[in-house]
Structure formats: structure tokens, C-alpha cells
Amino acid sequence: MTIDLEAETAAEAVIDRKRRTLTIRKYVPVLGTLVLLCIMYGIGIANYENFYNTQILLNIFIDNAFLLVVAIGMTFVILTGGIDLSVGSVVALTTMVSAVTLNHGWPAPLVMITVLVMGSVLGFGMGCMIHYFELQPFIVTLAGMFLARGLCYVISTSSIPIDDPTWITLSQKRIPIGSFSITPSVIIAAIIVVIAAVVLAWTRLGRTVYAIGGNQQSATLMGLPVARVKIAVYTISGFCSAAGGLLLSFYMSSGDPLHAVGMELDAIAAVVIGGTILTGGSGYVVGTVLGIIVLGLIQTIITFQGTLSSWWTKIFIGALLFLFVLLQRTVVRRTPS
Amino acid sequence: MEQSRPILVMRGVGKRFPGVVALRDVDFRLFPGEVHALMGENGAGKSTLIKVLTGVYSIDDGSVEMAGEPVLFGGPAQAQQAGVSTVYQEINLCTNLSVAENIYIGREPRRLGLIDFRRMRADAGDLLRSLGIRVDPGSPLAAHSIAVQQMVAIARAVDISAQVLILDEPTSSLDAGEVEQLFRVVRQLKEKGLAIVFVTHFLDQVYAIADRITVLRNGSLVGEFRTADLPQRDLVEKMIGQELSTLESLDQQKPALREVEAGRPLIEADDLGRSGAIAPFNLTIHEGEVVGLAGLLGSGRSELARLLFGADRSDSGHLKVDGKNVSLRGPRTAMGQNIAYLSENRRADGLVEELSVRENIILALQASRGWTRPVPRKKQDELVGRYVKALHIRPSDPEIPVRNLSGGNQQKVLLARWLITEPRLLILDEPTRGIDIGAKAEIQKLVVELADGGMAVLFISAELEEVLRLSHKIAVLRDRVVVAQLANTEDVDADRIMTTIATGVTA
Structure with a gap:
């Protein structure tokens, strides 16, 4: 059986190679985003004066801190193989509730706690519907999206200005970093990013999120708390x-x-461009951060360009999304299940 | 072993599904330090018994005792907590995570509330080494073969305080070397005093590893035997009941000796080929002829079949059906030429699990008639009734959803679907894989009958004996080339074909 031995050695070599490529392949989508980012940044610097200014990069975070935070939550959901369409409406509802309660004279900390609890409860309710009634996340969160948006209009059909001193401070304060500056919102977003990254990488909750996204049935049979985590x-x-x-x-x-009309779609776009796979089980928080920067860079470049209308942003985002889902497809297809 | 107390006892277990009694008054006991094989045909109730035990299904009658205490598990997780772990045929792990994570997920070692990956990998390495499994614990599970994944699943199960380990058809997709590797692990666990339930179809494997055998048939207990006291022949008889005679009569017959009246040539492939799939080949299939394809996995058997069915398009040569040149642009044109193809992955291949046996069988015929001309219900009942009877589809009620049937019976439903379209060439790709001996014998018998009735059959199987038993002519494939075509005469045997496969030269 000498043939067999040779074949076995050859087979082992193939498996070794496969193992190495698989290990690398895990990071391909994120690396792809990073490369894209560098190219775009390079294009920006090459074509426009002042683009190299670090403040440009920081402004991306300042202008997109809220989207980044929303996209982080979306990353958790997408990693389990789900989707959350309600986020944009919940963002809007939060601004409405904050504005109204502040105008009624509620103290700022109480308002913040109230809206955070409200958002969490809404999410919890949708999660329960999805898990216990085995409903499609798409439909449940679509319902949540209409519900939250409708509630906004029940509160008021028009914009409500906020003149609470805490809010004004938070919106106007600049925190200097060397000769540049950021807003408190960026710090808050950064803290949430770090916590999310740690939770996903190093806690049981996080690893169970990946397990559910990888194979929910297996996760159940392995005795993982699927209901709780979902x-x-x-x-x-x-x-x-x-x-x-x-x-x-x-x-x-x-x-x-x-x-925040349509913000759920921006968030999903950021997550996907960041290399998280829509069927779940693969992706990183850092990817989502990169995804947000990519979206921000597109806006910035178009602003610098000056002649294109801002709608071109959407066209570029569309093209990039196509590119990334294609990339994901080739990566996922070649991975044996 | 005999004198110790059983770790697990099931008494008078019964389970009913709508329209089917899956288990009837079944007893089962399991001792520490033994490998206990659970045997039976498809649909005998093996899987159901396992699922009742582990709490996947609720139990309708009877009781389960573990170490003398009555237990009732609410689900696999609960059963696992109590020391009953199951490793399924389909790997129930997450391939997107690392080997170590798959072993420890849900109970990872932690430091300061965070998972200690370094310790986890070290622990996993120790555990795997102790079981003689050589795998890098940090590598992604997806990088490993099914056999290794299977063993990782066992390692996980064992590490979670398993007293009882259930292996549900673990060897179905493994090759001989991998099976031996798996058995080494199983023997080691047995030494350690684990009680192991081994569910399988493979007789040789049972005799290689099991101490005791419990046989089920049609949801009832046939008996519990010591492996040493039960010759293989008797086991087969117990599993399939009176149908053994069918199998034996087939065994002795060699079709080429049955005086082949080769009819007109039906299919003539002339230098037909597709680059990257199969080298150009010549093949003639006559009416009433069974042509067997022999060759190893990946030798191009299925690729050849797919060309004849138009599932892939050829890029060289041409194909004649009935002496007329045809170009198969897709399965639909092939079906128009009365060619039918039962592919090897039947699960993925068009069984609609929610529909009834009747509706599933009638699908292809209905499709060929077009939706504007429904098959009259009376004709449906008549056709379906005939094939349910001819193929011994069980349960025999055609209104039962296909999902309630066992694998072998689902296979027969698919076969029936093609047969009622009255094909002239029937391509069977591994029709008997993963089904039990009884169903296998029935399908083999049917192939002979169909050929006798004038149908041409292209029969693909990994089991040489089966190919030899049924074929008039055998085409041998090696590395995607048809290397030989042998008339299946007296002097052709498995040895000779294997030599041809190995050397590429007709011995």
C-alpha cells in the first residue's frame, strides 16, 4: 500500500496549506477594508490640498459618532445572523423623547437613563418575539421600525429644539488633542467600541454570539444559552x-x-463594508469602525471635490457594497462547511 | 462487565408520531465500560430511541433510569448535564470557531471575567493528546476533515462529564483509515469506563468494536445479544426478518450469466467529454442493459453521469440517443429524451419534506405534463399505490409527510418519482449509500427487474460487490478517464477490477 502512504502525505500537505489559508482567510474581509481605506485616503491626499490634515480624519469621527455607535449594535445582531431594521427609528425616537422630557424640565441624567432604558426595552421586546415565536428578524424589526417612527410623530410632527445646558455643553465642547480636537461624543463612541470589542472577543456572551452565527442548531445542541444571547x-x-x-x-x-431616516441602512452598509458576513459568525468590531471611516471618507472626498452632488455618496456606497458582498461570497463559498 | 450494575435502563419505551408508531415497548440497557451497538434498518427506530433518551422527543410510554434513578431529560443540554452526551452524524459544532473553542465554548476558563484563551488552548491540547488526536487546538475547525471534527465533538462530549456517550452513525462519511482512528479513541474511552452506544449500518464495524448488540425492527425490540454469540448472518436476519432470502438469491446470481439479450443500442457516447471533469470516452448502453461504473471517489463517476443527463454540458464529442444525434442543453432536454437521474445527494435533491409521499412521487410526472393538465387523483392513487407496494415504501400510507420517513424510504420515494415517468435510461448515482441492507436488497432487485423489462440502467456505486452483482458491463474509471470496459463474465471479480483501478490496465 505504498500508493496510500504517498497519497496520505500529499493529502496532509494539502490540509496544512488549507489550514493556513483558512486562518488567514478569516481576516481577508477586514484587511480588504483596510486596503480600500488606505487607497481612498491616498487618493484624497494626492488630489486635494489640506486633505492630509489629521483634523479631517477626526472630523469623520465627530460627524459620524452616532452612526458608529448604532453600527456597533448592528454588528452584534449581524454576527448572530440576524438584522435590525429598527435602529434608525429608535434613534429618532430617542431624540424626540429627549427633547420633550428636557423641555418638561427633567434633569439631564434622568433623561439619558430613561432613553437608554427605553431603547434597551424595545430591543429586548423584539428579541423575545424573534426568539420565542421564531419570527424573521427582518419582519419583527421592520414592525419595530414603523412603531418607533410612528411614536415620534405622536410626540410631535415637527422639530423640537433642545436648549438644555448639558446638551449645549456636550454639543459645543471641544476636547483638544495636540493641535486638533474632538467632541465628547467621539470619546463616548470610542468607549462603546472598546467595550464591544472586548465583549465579543473575550467573554462567553461574545463567543456565543459567534457560535450562534456559525450554526445556531449546533449552538443549541452544545447547550449554549441561545435564547438569552439572541x-x-x-x-x-x-x-x-x-x-x-x-x-x-x-x-x-x-x-x-x-x-435618522434610513440610518439602519447606513449602519448595515458600514458593518458589511467592515467585513462582517451577513449570514453571521464572522466579523470584527474593528471592521465596523473601518467601515464607518470608509463611509466618512467618501463623504469627505465628495465635499472636497466640490462639484459632485452629495448624492454621489450614495452611489459610491452602493458600488462598494456590491464589491464587498461579492468578496464575502467568494470567501464564504470556498470555506467548507 | 456483566456483574456491574447498568448505568442506563430504558423500559417499555413507546413513541408515536402522527400516523406512525415509531417505538413500541422497547427495552434497552447499557453497562459502564461497554460498547453497545444499536442496529436496525432505516425506520427501525434507532434514531427515535436516541432522541427519546436525550429528550429531543418527549416520551409517550415507558421509563428511563440512570444509575438506578428515574430521569426525564428536557433536552440534549439537560441530558449532557446529567452525563449523557451525543455525537451526531452531522457534526454539531461551529466550524467558524477554533478547535479549542469548540471543545470549551460555554465553559471556557476565565481570568478576571475574560476568557483565558492561552489556558483554553493548553487544556484542549492536553485533552486531545490524551485521546490520541493530533490536532492544533488553535486552528479553525473548518480546516479539518469530517473525521477530525467528529473526534473533536467526542472530545468535547467526553470532557463534559460524560458517563454515557452516544455515537449516532459517526462513521457514515469516514474512510477506512479514519474509522480506525475513531475506533482507537472509542476503545480508549471504553477502557476508562464510559458506556458507549454506537448506532450504525456497518456490520463489520459492529463486529470490530461492539460488545453487545440491541436489534430493533419496525419500532419494536428484536432482542439484545452478545456480539460473540451472534454470527453476522444471524444479525442480518434479525435486522431484516424474512427478506434475507431475497438478498441471498441475488448474491448467487451474476447478471452476465443470465444470458443478456442486449437490445438495441439506446445511448451511444462518442468521444464525449468535458475538460476538467471527464476525459472523452466512448460508451454504449443498450436497452435492457445495466452498465456499472466502478472507480474511487473523485474518479469521475458522477461527472460522467452528469454529462449523460445534461446537468453539465460536454465540450467534446457527441451523444446519440436511439441512433439520433442529440445535444443535451440541460436536464430538461435529457428528461425529454426519457433520461432520469437519481443523484447521490438525495436530501438536497428535491424531496419536499412537508409534502406527502404521494405528492412527492407525482411531482416529476406532473412537471413533464405541465401544470395545466393535472394528473387525475384517481390515476395518482393508482400509480403511487403501485410503486409504494413495489418498492416496499414504509409506512405504506401515501398521505404521510415525507419528513416522517426514514432515509432509505425517502430514497425509494425519489426513485418512485423517476420511475413513474417511465424513463428509458435510469442513472442511479449511489442509490444504496447510507441505507440498510433490506432496502439495499430491494433496490438491487428492482434494478434487475427494470433491466429485464427493457430499461437501460447506469449504476454507480462505491461498493464493487454491488456493481459486480448487477451489471452486464462495467466501465472502470481512474483519475477521470474511462480506463476499461469489461463484460461482466465469470472471470471478472472484485480483485480484477481493483487491479484495473489501481494500475489503469485491464488485468
């Missing part, structure tokens, strides 16, 4: 939406039922 990710997403809503209300200094 509900938890929608609760986290609800919490992040509310937190994002707070940041948006700092940024806009108003509550408006028209805030």
Missing part, C-alpha cells in the same frame, strides 16, 4: 440605538421625527 444582541442593539440617538441629539441640538 435576546441580548437585540437588547444591545436597542441600547446602542438609544445611545446613538443621544449623540445625534447632542450633534443636532434638536429632536425631530425626520432624524
Whole structure:
């Protein structure tokens, strides 16, 4: 059986090679995003004066801190193989509730706690529906999206300005970093990013999120708390939406039922461009951060360009999304299940 | 072993599904330090018994005792807590995580509330080494073969305080070397005093590893035997009841000796080929002829079949059906030429689990008639009734959803679906894989009958004996080339074909 021995050695070599490529392949989508980012940044610097200014990069975070926070929650949901369409509406609802309660004279900390609890409860409710009634996340969160948006209009059909001193401070304060500056919102977003990354990488909750995304049936049979974790990710997403809503209300200094229309789609785009696979089980928080920077860079480049209308942003985002789902497809297809 | 107390006792267990009694008054006992094989045909109730035990299904009658205490598990997780772990045929792990994570997920070692990955990998390495499994614990599970994944699943199960380990058809997709590797692990666990339930179809494996055998048939207990006291022949008889005679009569017959009246050539492939899939080949299939394809996995058997069915398009040569040139642009044109193809992955291949046996069988015929001309219900009942009877589809009620049938019976339903379209060439790709001996014998018998009735059959099987038993002519494939075509005469045997496969030269 000498043939067999040779074949075995050859087979082992093939498996070794496969193992190495698989280990690398895990990071391909994120690396892809990073490369894209560098190229775009390079294009920006090459073509536009002042693009190299670090403040440009920081401004991306300042202008997108709320979206980043929302996208972090979305990352949890997508990693389990789910989707949360309600986030944009919950953001808007948060701005409305904040504005109204502040105008009624509620103290700022109480308002913040109230909206965060409200967002979490909404997420929790949708999570329960999805898990216990085995409903499609798409439909349940679509219902949540209409519900939250409708509630905004029940509160008021028009914009409500916020003149609470805490809010004004938070929106106007600049924290210097060397000769540059950021807003408190960026710090809050950064803290949430770090916590999310640690939770996903180093806690049982986080690893169970990946396990469910990898194979929910297996996760159940392995005795993992699938119900708890699935509900938890929608609760986290609800919490992040509310937190994002707070940041948006700092940024806009108003509550408006028209805030954040379609933001759920921007968040999903950021997560996907960041290399998280829509079927779940693979992706990183850092990818989502990169995804947000990519979206921000597109906006910035178009602003610098000056002649293109801002709608070109959407066209570029669309093209990139196509590119990334294609990339994911080739990566996922070649991975044996 | 005999004198110790059983770790697990099931008494008078019964389970009913709508329209089916899956288990009837079954007893089962299991001792520490033994490997206990659970045997039976498809649909005998093996899987159901396991699922009742582990709490996947609720129990309708009877009781389960573990170490003398009555138990009733609410689900696999609860059973695992109590020391009953199951490793399934389909790997129930998460391939996107590392080997170590798959072993420890849900109970990872932690430091300061965070998972201690370094310790986890070290622990996993120790555990795997102690079981003689050589795998890098940090590598992603997806990088490993099914056999290794299977062993990782066992390592996980054992590490979670398993007293009882259930292996549900663990060897179905493993090759001989991998099976031996798995058995080494199983023997080691047995030494350690674990009680192991081994569910399988493979007789040789049972005799290689099991101490005791419990046989089920049609949901009832046939008996519990010591392996040493039960010759293989008797085991087969107990599993399939009176149908053994069918099997034996087939065994002795060699079709080429049955005086082949080769009819007109039906299919003539002339230098037909597809680059990267199968080298150009010539093959003639006559009416009433069974042509067997022999060759190893990946030798191009299925690729050849797919060309004849138009599932892939050829890029060289041409194909004649009935002496007329045809170009198969897809399965639909092939079906128009009365060619039917039962592919090897039947699960993925068009069984609609929610529909009834009747509806599933009638699908292809209905499709060929077009939806504007429904098959009259009376004709449906008549056709379906005939094939349910001819193929011994069980349960015999055609209104039962296909999902309630066992694997072998689902296979027969698919076969029936093609047969009622009255194909002239029937391509069977591994039709008997993963089904039990009884169903296998029935399918083999049917192939002979169909050929006798004038149908041409292209029969693909990994089991040489089966190919030899049924074929008039055998085409041998090696590395995607048809290396030989042998008339299946007296002097052709498994040895000769194996030599041809190994050397590429007709011996």
C-alpha cells in the first residue's frame, strides 16, 4: 500500500496549506477594508490640498459618532445572523423623547437613563418575539421600525429644539488633542467600541454570539444559552440605538421625527463594508469602525471635490457594497462547511 | 462487565408520531465500560430511541433510569448535564470557531471575567493528546476533515462529564483509515469506563468494536445479544426478518450469466467529454442493459453521469440517443429524451419534506405534463399505490409527510418519482449509500427487474460487490478517464477490477 502512504502525505500537505489559508482567510474581509481605506485616503491626499490634515480624519469621527455607535449594535445582531431594521427609528425616537422630557424640565441624567432604558426595552421586546415565536428578524424589526417612527410623530410632527445646558455643553465642547480636537461624543463612541470589542472577543456572551452565527442548531445542541444571547444582541442593539440617538441629539441640538431616516441602512452598509458576513459568525468590531471611516471618507472626498452632488455618496456606497458582498461570497463559498 | 450494575435502563419505551408508531415497548440497557451497538434498518427506530433518551422527543410510554434513578431529560443540554452526551452524524459544532473553542465554548476558563484563551488552548491540547488526536487546538475547525471534527465533538462530549456517550452513525462519511482512528479513541474511552452506544449500518464495524448488540425492527425490540454469540448472518436476519432470502438469491446470481439479450443500442457516447471533469470516452448502453461504473471517489463517476443527463454540458464529442444525434442543453432536454437521474445527494435533491409521499412521487410526472393538465387523483392513487407496494415504501400510507420517513424510504420515494415517468435510461448515482441492507436488497432487485423489462440502467456505486452483482458491463474509471470496459463474465471479480483501478490496465 505504498500508493496510500504517498497519497496520505500529499493529502496532509494539502490540509496544512488549507489550514493556513483558512486562518488567514478569516481576516481577508477586514484587511480588504483596510486596503480600500488606505487607497481612498491616498487618493484624497494626492488630489486635494489640506486633505492630509489629521483634523479631517477626526472630523469623520465627530460627524459620524452616532452612526458608529448604532453600527456597533448592528454588528452584534449581524454576527448572530440576524438584522435590525429598527435602529434608525429608535434613534429618532430617542431624540424626540429627549427633547420633550428636557423641555418638561427633567434633569439631564434622568433623561439619558430613561432613553437608554427605553431603547434597551424595545430591543429586548423584539428579541423575545424573534426568539420565542421564531419570527424573521427582518419582519419583527421592520414592525419595530414603523412603531418607533410612528411614536415620534405622536410626540410631535415637527422639530423640537433642545436648549438644555448639558446638551449645549456636550454639543459645543471641544476636547483638544495636540493641535486638533474632538467632541465628547467621539470619546463616548470610542468607549462603546472598546467595550464591544472586548465583549465579543473575550467573554462567553461574545463567543456565543459567534457560535450562534456559525450554526445556531449546533449552538443549541452544545447547550449554549441561545435564547438569552439572541435576546441580548437585540437588547444591545436597542441600547446602542438609544445611545446613538443621544449623540445625534447632542450633534443636532434638536429632536425631530425626520432624524435618522434610513440610518439602519447606513449602519448595515458600514458593518458589511467592515467585513462582517451577513449570514453571521464572522466579523470584527474593528471592521465596523473601518467601515464607518470608509463611509466618512467618501463623504469627505465628495465635499472636497466640490462639484459632485452629495448624492454621489450614495452611489459610491452602493458600488462598494456590491464589491464587498461579492468578496464575502467568494470567501464564504470556498470555506467548507 | 456483566456483574456491574447498568448505568442506563430504558423500559417499555413507546413513541408515536402522527400516523406512525415509531417505538413500541422497547427495552434497552447499557453497562459502564461497554460498547453497545444499536442496529436496525432505516425506520427501525434507532434514531427515535436516541432522541427519546436525550429528550429531543418527549416520551409517550415507558421509563428511563440512570444509575438506578428515574430521569426525564428536557433536552440534549439537560441530558449532557446529567452525563449523557451525543455525537451526531452531522457534526454539531461551529466550524467558524477554533478547535479549542469548540471543545470549551460555554465553559471556557476565565481570568478576571475574560476568557483565558492561552489556558483554553493548553487544556484542549492536553485533552486531545490524551485521546490520541493530533490536532492544533488553535486552528479553525473548518480546516479539518469530517473525521477530525467528529473526534473533536467526542472530545468535547467526553470532557463534559460524560458517563454515557452516544455515537449516532459517526462513521457514515469516514474512510477506512479514519474509522480506525475513531475506533482507537472509542476503545480508549471504553477502557476508562464510559458506556458507549454506537448506532450504525456497518456490520463489520459492529463486529470490530461492539460488545453487545440491541436489534430493533419496525419500532419494536428484536432482542439484545452478545456480539460473540451472534454470527453476522444471524444479525442480518434479525435486522431484516424474512427478506434475507431475497438478498441471498441475488448474491448467487451474476447478471452476465443470465444470458443478456442486449437490445438495441439506446445511448451511444462518442468521444464525449468535458475538460476538467471527464476525459472523452466512448460508451454504449443498450436497452435492457445495466452498465456499472466502478472507480474511487473523485474518479469521475458522477461527472460522467452528469454529462449523460445534461446537468453539465460536454465540450467534446457527441451523444446519440436511439441512433439520433442529440445535444443535451440541460436536464430538461435529457428528461425529454426519457433520461432520469437519481443523484447521490438525495436530501438536497428535491424531496419536499412537508409534502406527502404521494405528492412527492407525482411531482416529476406532473412537471413533464405541465401544470395545466393535472394528473387525475384517481390515476395518482393508482400509480403511487403501485410503486409504494413495489418498492416496499414504509409506512405504506401515501398521505404521510415525507419528513416522517426514514432515509432509505425517502430514497425509494425519489426513485418512485423517476420511475413513474417511465424513463428509458435510469442513472442511479449511489442509490444504496447510507441505507440498510433490506432496502439495499430491494433496490438491487428492482434494478434487475427494470433491466429485464427493457430499461437501460447506469449504476454507480462505491461498493464493487454491488456493481459486480448487477451489471452486464462495467466501465472502470481512474483519475477521470474511462480506463476499461469489461463484460461482466465469470472471470471478472472484485480483485480484477481493483487491479484495473489501481494500475489503469485491464488485468
